[in-house]
Amino acid sequence: MTRALAVSLVSLLVALLSLVTALFAVFVPPFPTVEGREVERVGRAAADEATLLDHMVLMQRYVEKAALASDAGNAALTAFYADKISERAGRVIDGGYVVDGIDVSAIAAEVADPRADALVQAAASGDRARFDAAYARMVDGCNTCHKRAGYGLVRIVRPEAGAYPSQVFEE
Numbered sequence: 001m002t003r004a005l006a007v008s009l010v011s012l013l014v015a016l017l018s019l020v021t022a023l024f025a026v027f028v029p030p031f032p033t034v035e036g037r038e039v040e041r042v043g044r045a046a047a048d049e050a051t052l053l054d055h056m057v058l059m060q061r062y063v064e065k066a067a068l069a070s071d072a073g074n075a076a077l078t079a080f081y082a083d084k085i086s087e088r089a090g091r092v093i094d095g096g097y098v099v100d101g102i103d104v105s106a107i108a109a110e111v112a113d114p115r116a117d118a119l120v121q122a123a124a125s126g127d128r129a130r131f132d133a134a135y136a137r138m139v140d141g142c143n144t145c146h147k148r149a150g151y152g153l154v155r156i157v158r159p160e161a162g163a164y165p166s167q168v169f170e171e
């Protein structure tokens, strides 16, 4: 082996070692620390709240639109929104949301899910009176959970007038 070849081989080895060290530094996660875990926990809780709020924004939207569709006598559209509400209630349950130590997902399973199911069935029946009764129970479910979760200041009612000038609710 010539001296030049030996030097090249050693340089190559050093380069490879540096690469492995760099890859290790980049991809191996830092050892968890108490502070690190705390930051992660708080971050996760904040993210949970954000997605729970996203569900709430949509819940309110679909509940409003279900009433507007029903008032317009549009059974198919009413059923569409009732399904959306029920699906959303399922997501609140599956999300495993705990807000300020209160298991919101468990309350959703108890309070929202059965009422959303009843709403879906009432909407599918096309019977307006049955829908109105199921709707009132659903809205009471929203408010019951808000109270139990410490957000009683958020009170939901059936809308009186259309709030969506850009959408047609009649058939």
Ligand code: HEC
Residues within 6 Å of the ligand: 049, 052, 053, 056, 057, 059, 060, 061, 063, 085, 092, 099, 104, 105, 107, 108, 109, 111, 112, 138, 139, 141, 142, 143, 145, 146, 149, 151, 154, 156
């Ligand atoms: C299982 C419990 C639960 C149910 C059921 C529930 N909510 Fe909520 N809702 C919450 C919690 C908790 C908050 C507060 C979340 C936060 O601020 O972190 C909230 C907040 C809200 C807000 C305030 C945020 C905003 O977008 O203005 C609205 C509106 C809302 N909910 C609408 C509804 C409607 C409409 C229903 C029923 C169709 C409903 N919620 C059902 C738990 C629930």
